[in-house]
Amino acid sequence: MPRLIDHAERDRVIAEAAWTVLTRDGVLAFSVRNVADEAGLATASLRRRFPTQDALRVYCLRLVSERVTARIAALDPATDPATLALSCLEQLLPLDAERRVEMEVFLALASLAPTNPAVRVAYGEAHDAIARVCRSVVELVAGTPDDTAARRVHALVDGLALHLVHQDPAEDTDWAVGILADAVWPLRT
Structure with missing residues (x-):
């Protein structure tokens, strides 16, 4: 058998x-x-x-997105909007060992996107998903859509993620959460 x-x-x-x-x-x-x-x-x-190697690359990249999406979906929607927004954005940052590995994988594979059509598609999907989270967060906190604010938040998340993944894993990450909070709280209506 x-x-x-x-x-x-x-x-x-x-x-x-x-x-x-x-x-x-x-x-x-x-x-x-x-x-x-x-x-x-x-x-x-x-x-x-x-x-193919590309099939494996795309799978790994999409798995990062699936894991982030699952963490965001597990957050309590009854939480204060600004706190919920901050919690959503924190899921995109390498603030602990698990998210750091995800970010390292994401960045390594994203580096192939400019020259690899299969990876470019998967990376584009992930980028669009992050943009949607940022737009949703801004709308949640501000009470209205604001594309410029959403792009600022997205750029901030990308920059913080890059800085965090390049710092020593043992270093404190609270500074990044503080910067993120400083960006989210002023959006409140």
């Missing part, structure tokens, strides 16, 4: 291995072979699920 494979568990193992390769060895070492080795799988087994 053939062995049944838990595809969701296999995908989790592959993603964990892929993220490890990316964060430990960098984007140049990101290959189906290296990820398969890290996951303890045969390369052919990994290729059945991800036939």
